Amino acid sequence: MKTLNEMKCTFPARSENESFARTMVCAFAAQLDPTVEELADLRTAVSEAVTNSIVHAYRGISGGSIAVTVRLLPDSVIYVRIADKGCGIADIEKAMEPLYSSAPAEERAGLGFTVMESFTDKLQVSSKVGIGTTVIMRKKMRHGREYDCH
Numbered sequence: 001m002k003t004l005n006e007m008k009c010t011f012p013a014r015s016e017n018e019s020f021a022r023t024m025v026c027a028f029a030a031q032l033d034p035t036v037e038e039l040a041d042l043r044t045a046v047s048e049a050v051t052n053s054i055v056h057a058y059r060g061i062s063g064g065s066i067a068v069t070v071r072l073l074p075d076s077v078i079y080v081r082i083a084d085k086g087c088g089i090a091d092i093e094k095a096m097e098p099l100y101s102s103a104p105a106e107e108r109a110g111l112g113f114t115v116m117e118s119f120t121d122k123l124q125v126s127s128k129v130g131i132g133t134t135v136i137m138r139k140k141m142r143h144g145r146e147y148d149c150h
């Protein structure tokens with residue numbers, strides 16, 4: 001689908017950068033004049049994906065990075081891609097099951113993917129063990145104004 005606008009950002013996988021990432025995506029989405037609720041949903045979904053890259057992807061490894069691409073697509077759709085080069089996920093289907101967590105001892109609920117799925121319109125997860133994980137989410141800002149290219 002044609003990209004109308006785009007922002008890219010890469011940052012170290014540190015927990016201090018999680019709020020930056022979600023705020024950056026929402027600042028970009030603000031050009032559509034979305035509702036507070038739509039923005040809150042997008043912020044929460046991005047937060048879950050970025051947190052996963054921080055806490056799971058680079059477990060025990062320092063110096064990892066996270067790349068975020070956010071695009072405006074036609075029909076007021078926001079596209080967000082969150083990619084890490086961490087450990088990857090061996091069984092994506094299982095990882096996406098509600099309440100599944102590989103880290104229950106850390107009081108993780110196993111609901112990150114469930115939140116991403118319910119707070120966006122489309123969630124795609126691809127991953128390779130030892131290579132990394134990419135999460136792509138699309139959300140239509142229904143109350144947004146149509147993008148004006150001029």
Ligand SMILES: Nc1ncnc2c1ncn2[C@@H]1O[C@H](COP(=O)(O)OP(=O)(O)OP(=O)(O)O)[C@@H](O)[C@H]1O
Pocket residue numbers: 048052053056057058084086087088089095096100101102103107108109110111112113114133
């Ligand atoms: N970027 C990633 N890299 C490696 N593994 C991941 C990544 N994202 C998710 N996972 C794996 O998928 C599992 C499920 O993720 P999910 O976000 O649903 O739950 P959680 O992170 O364990 O718990 P919660 O998000 O509720 O704190 C994780 O426990 C982890 O094993």
Ligand SMILES: [Mg+2]
Pocket residue numbers: 048051052111112113
């Ligand atoms: Mg999670």
